[in-house]
Amino acid sequence: MVIRDSGAADLPRILAITNHEILTGTALWTIVPATLASRGAWMAERQGAGYPVLVVVENGTVAGFGSYGAFRPHDGYLHTVEHSLYIDPAAARRGLGTAMLDALIRHATAAGRHAMIGGIEAGNAASLALHQRLGFRAAGTLPQVGRKFDRWLNLVFMHRLLGPDPA
DSSP states (O other): OEEEEOOGGGHHHHHHHHHHHHHHOSSSOOOSOOOHHHHHHHHHHHHHTTOOEEEEEETTEEEEEEEEEESSSSGGGTTEEEEEEEEOGGGTTSSHHHHHHHHHHHHHHHTTOOEEEEEEETTOHHHHHHHHHTTOEEEEEEEEEEEETTEEEEEEEEEEEOSSSOO
């Protein structure tokens, strides 16, 4: 497994992983599948703002991706980022999500960020457990703030302070 910065050649796999989640899962609260152009614009926007878009490569294939960006657009949140990561279901339960989240944490720490937020659908036990293992703590649940597949979804915010001495 290798985690590296993404490039344009990675976009078709990022798109496939994104659209699989859009069509079958509740980790991404979007209903309309993405296009190659929209994923390319997303990547360019993130990277242009100085945020990473990382991919995890296993056996020569992009098996997942992750990024972080601004938590909120106001100046007071400058040192807080919100992350997202997605792993191809065919590569699940092999430690790729753990490696990707750890890489995002290390990147944000090195970039001088102070806190990282994850927004997780409350029924996603695997993601909640992953975040707990890497030092995130539940900060609150927002009931029924999303809707997908004809049901209401609850959002759990998880929070982690970064750096060697985050206190």
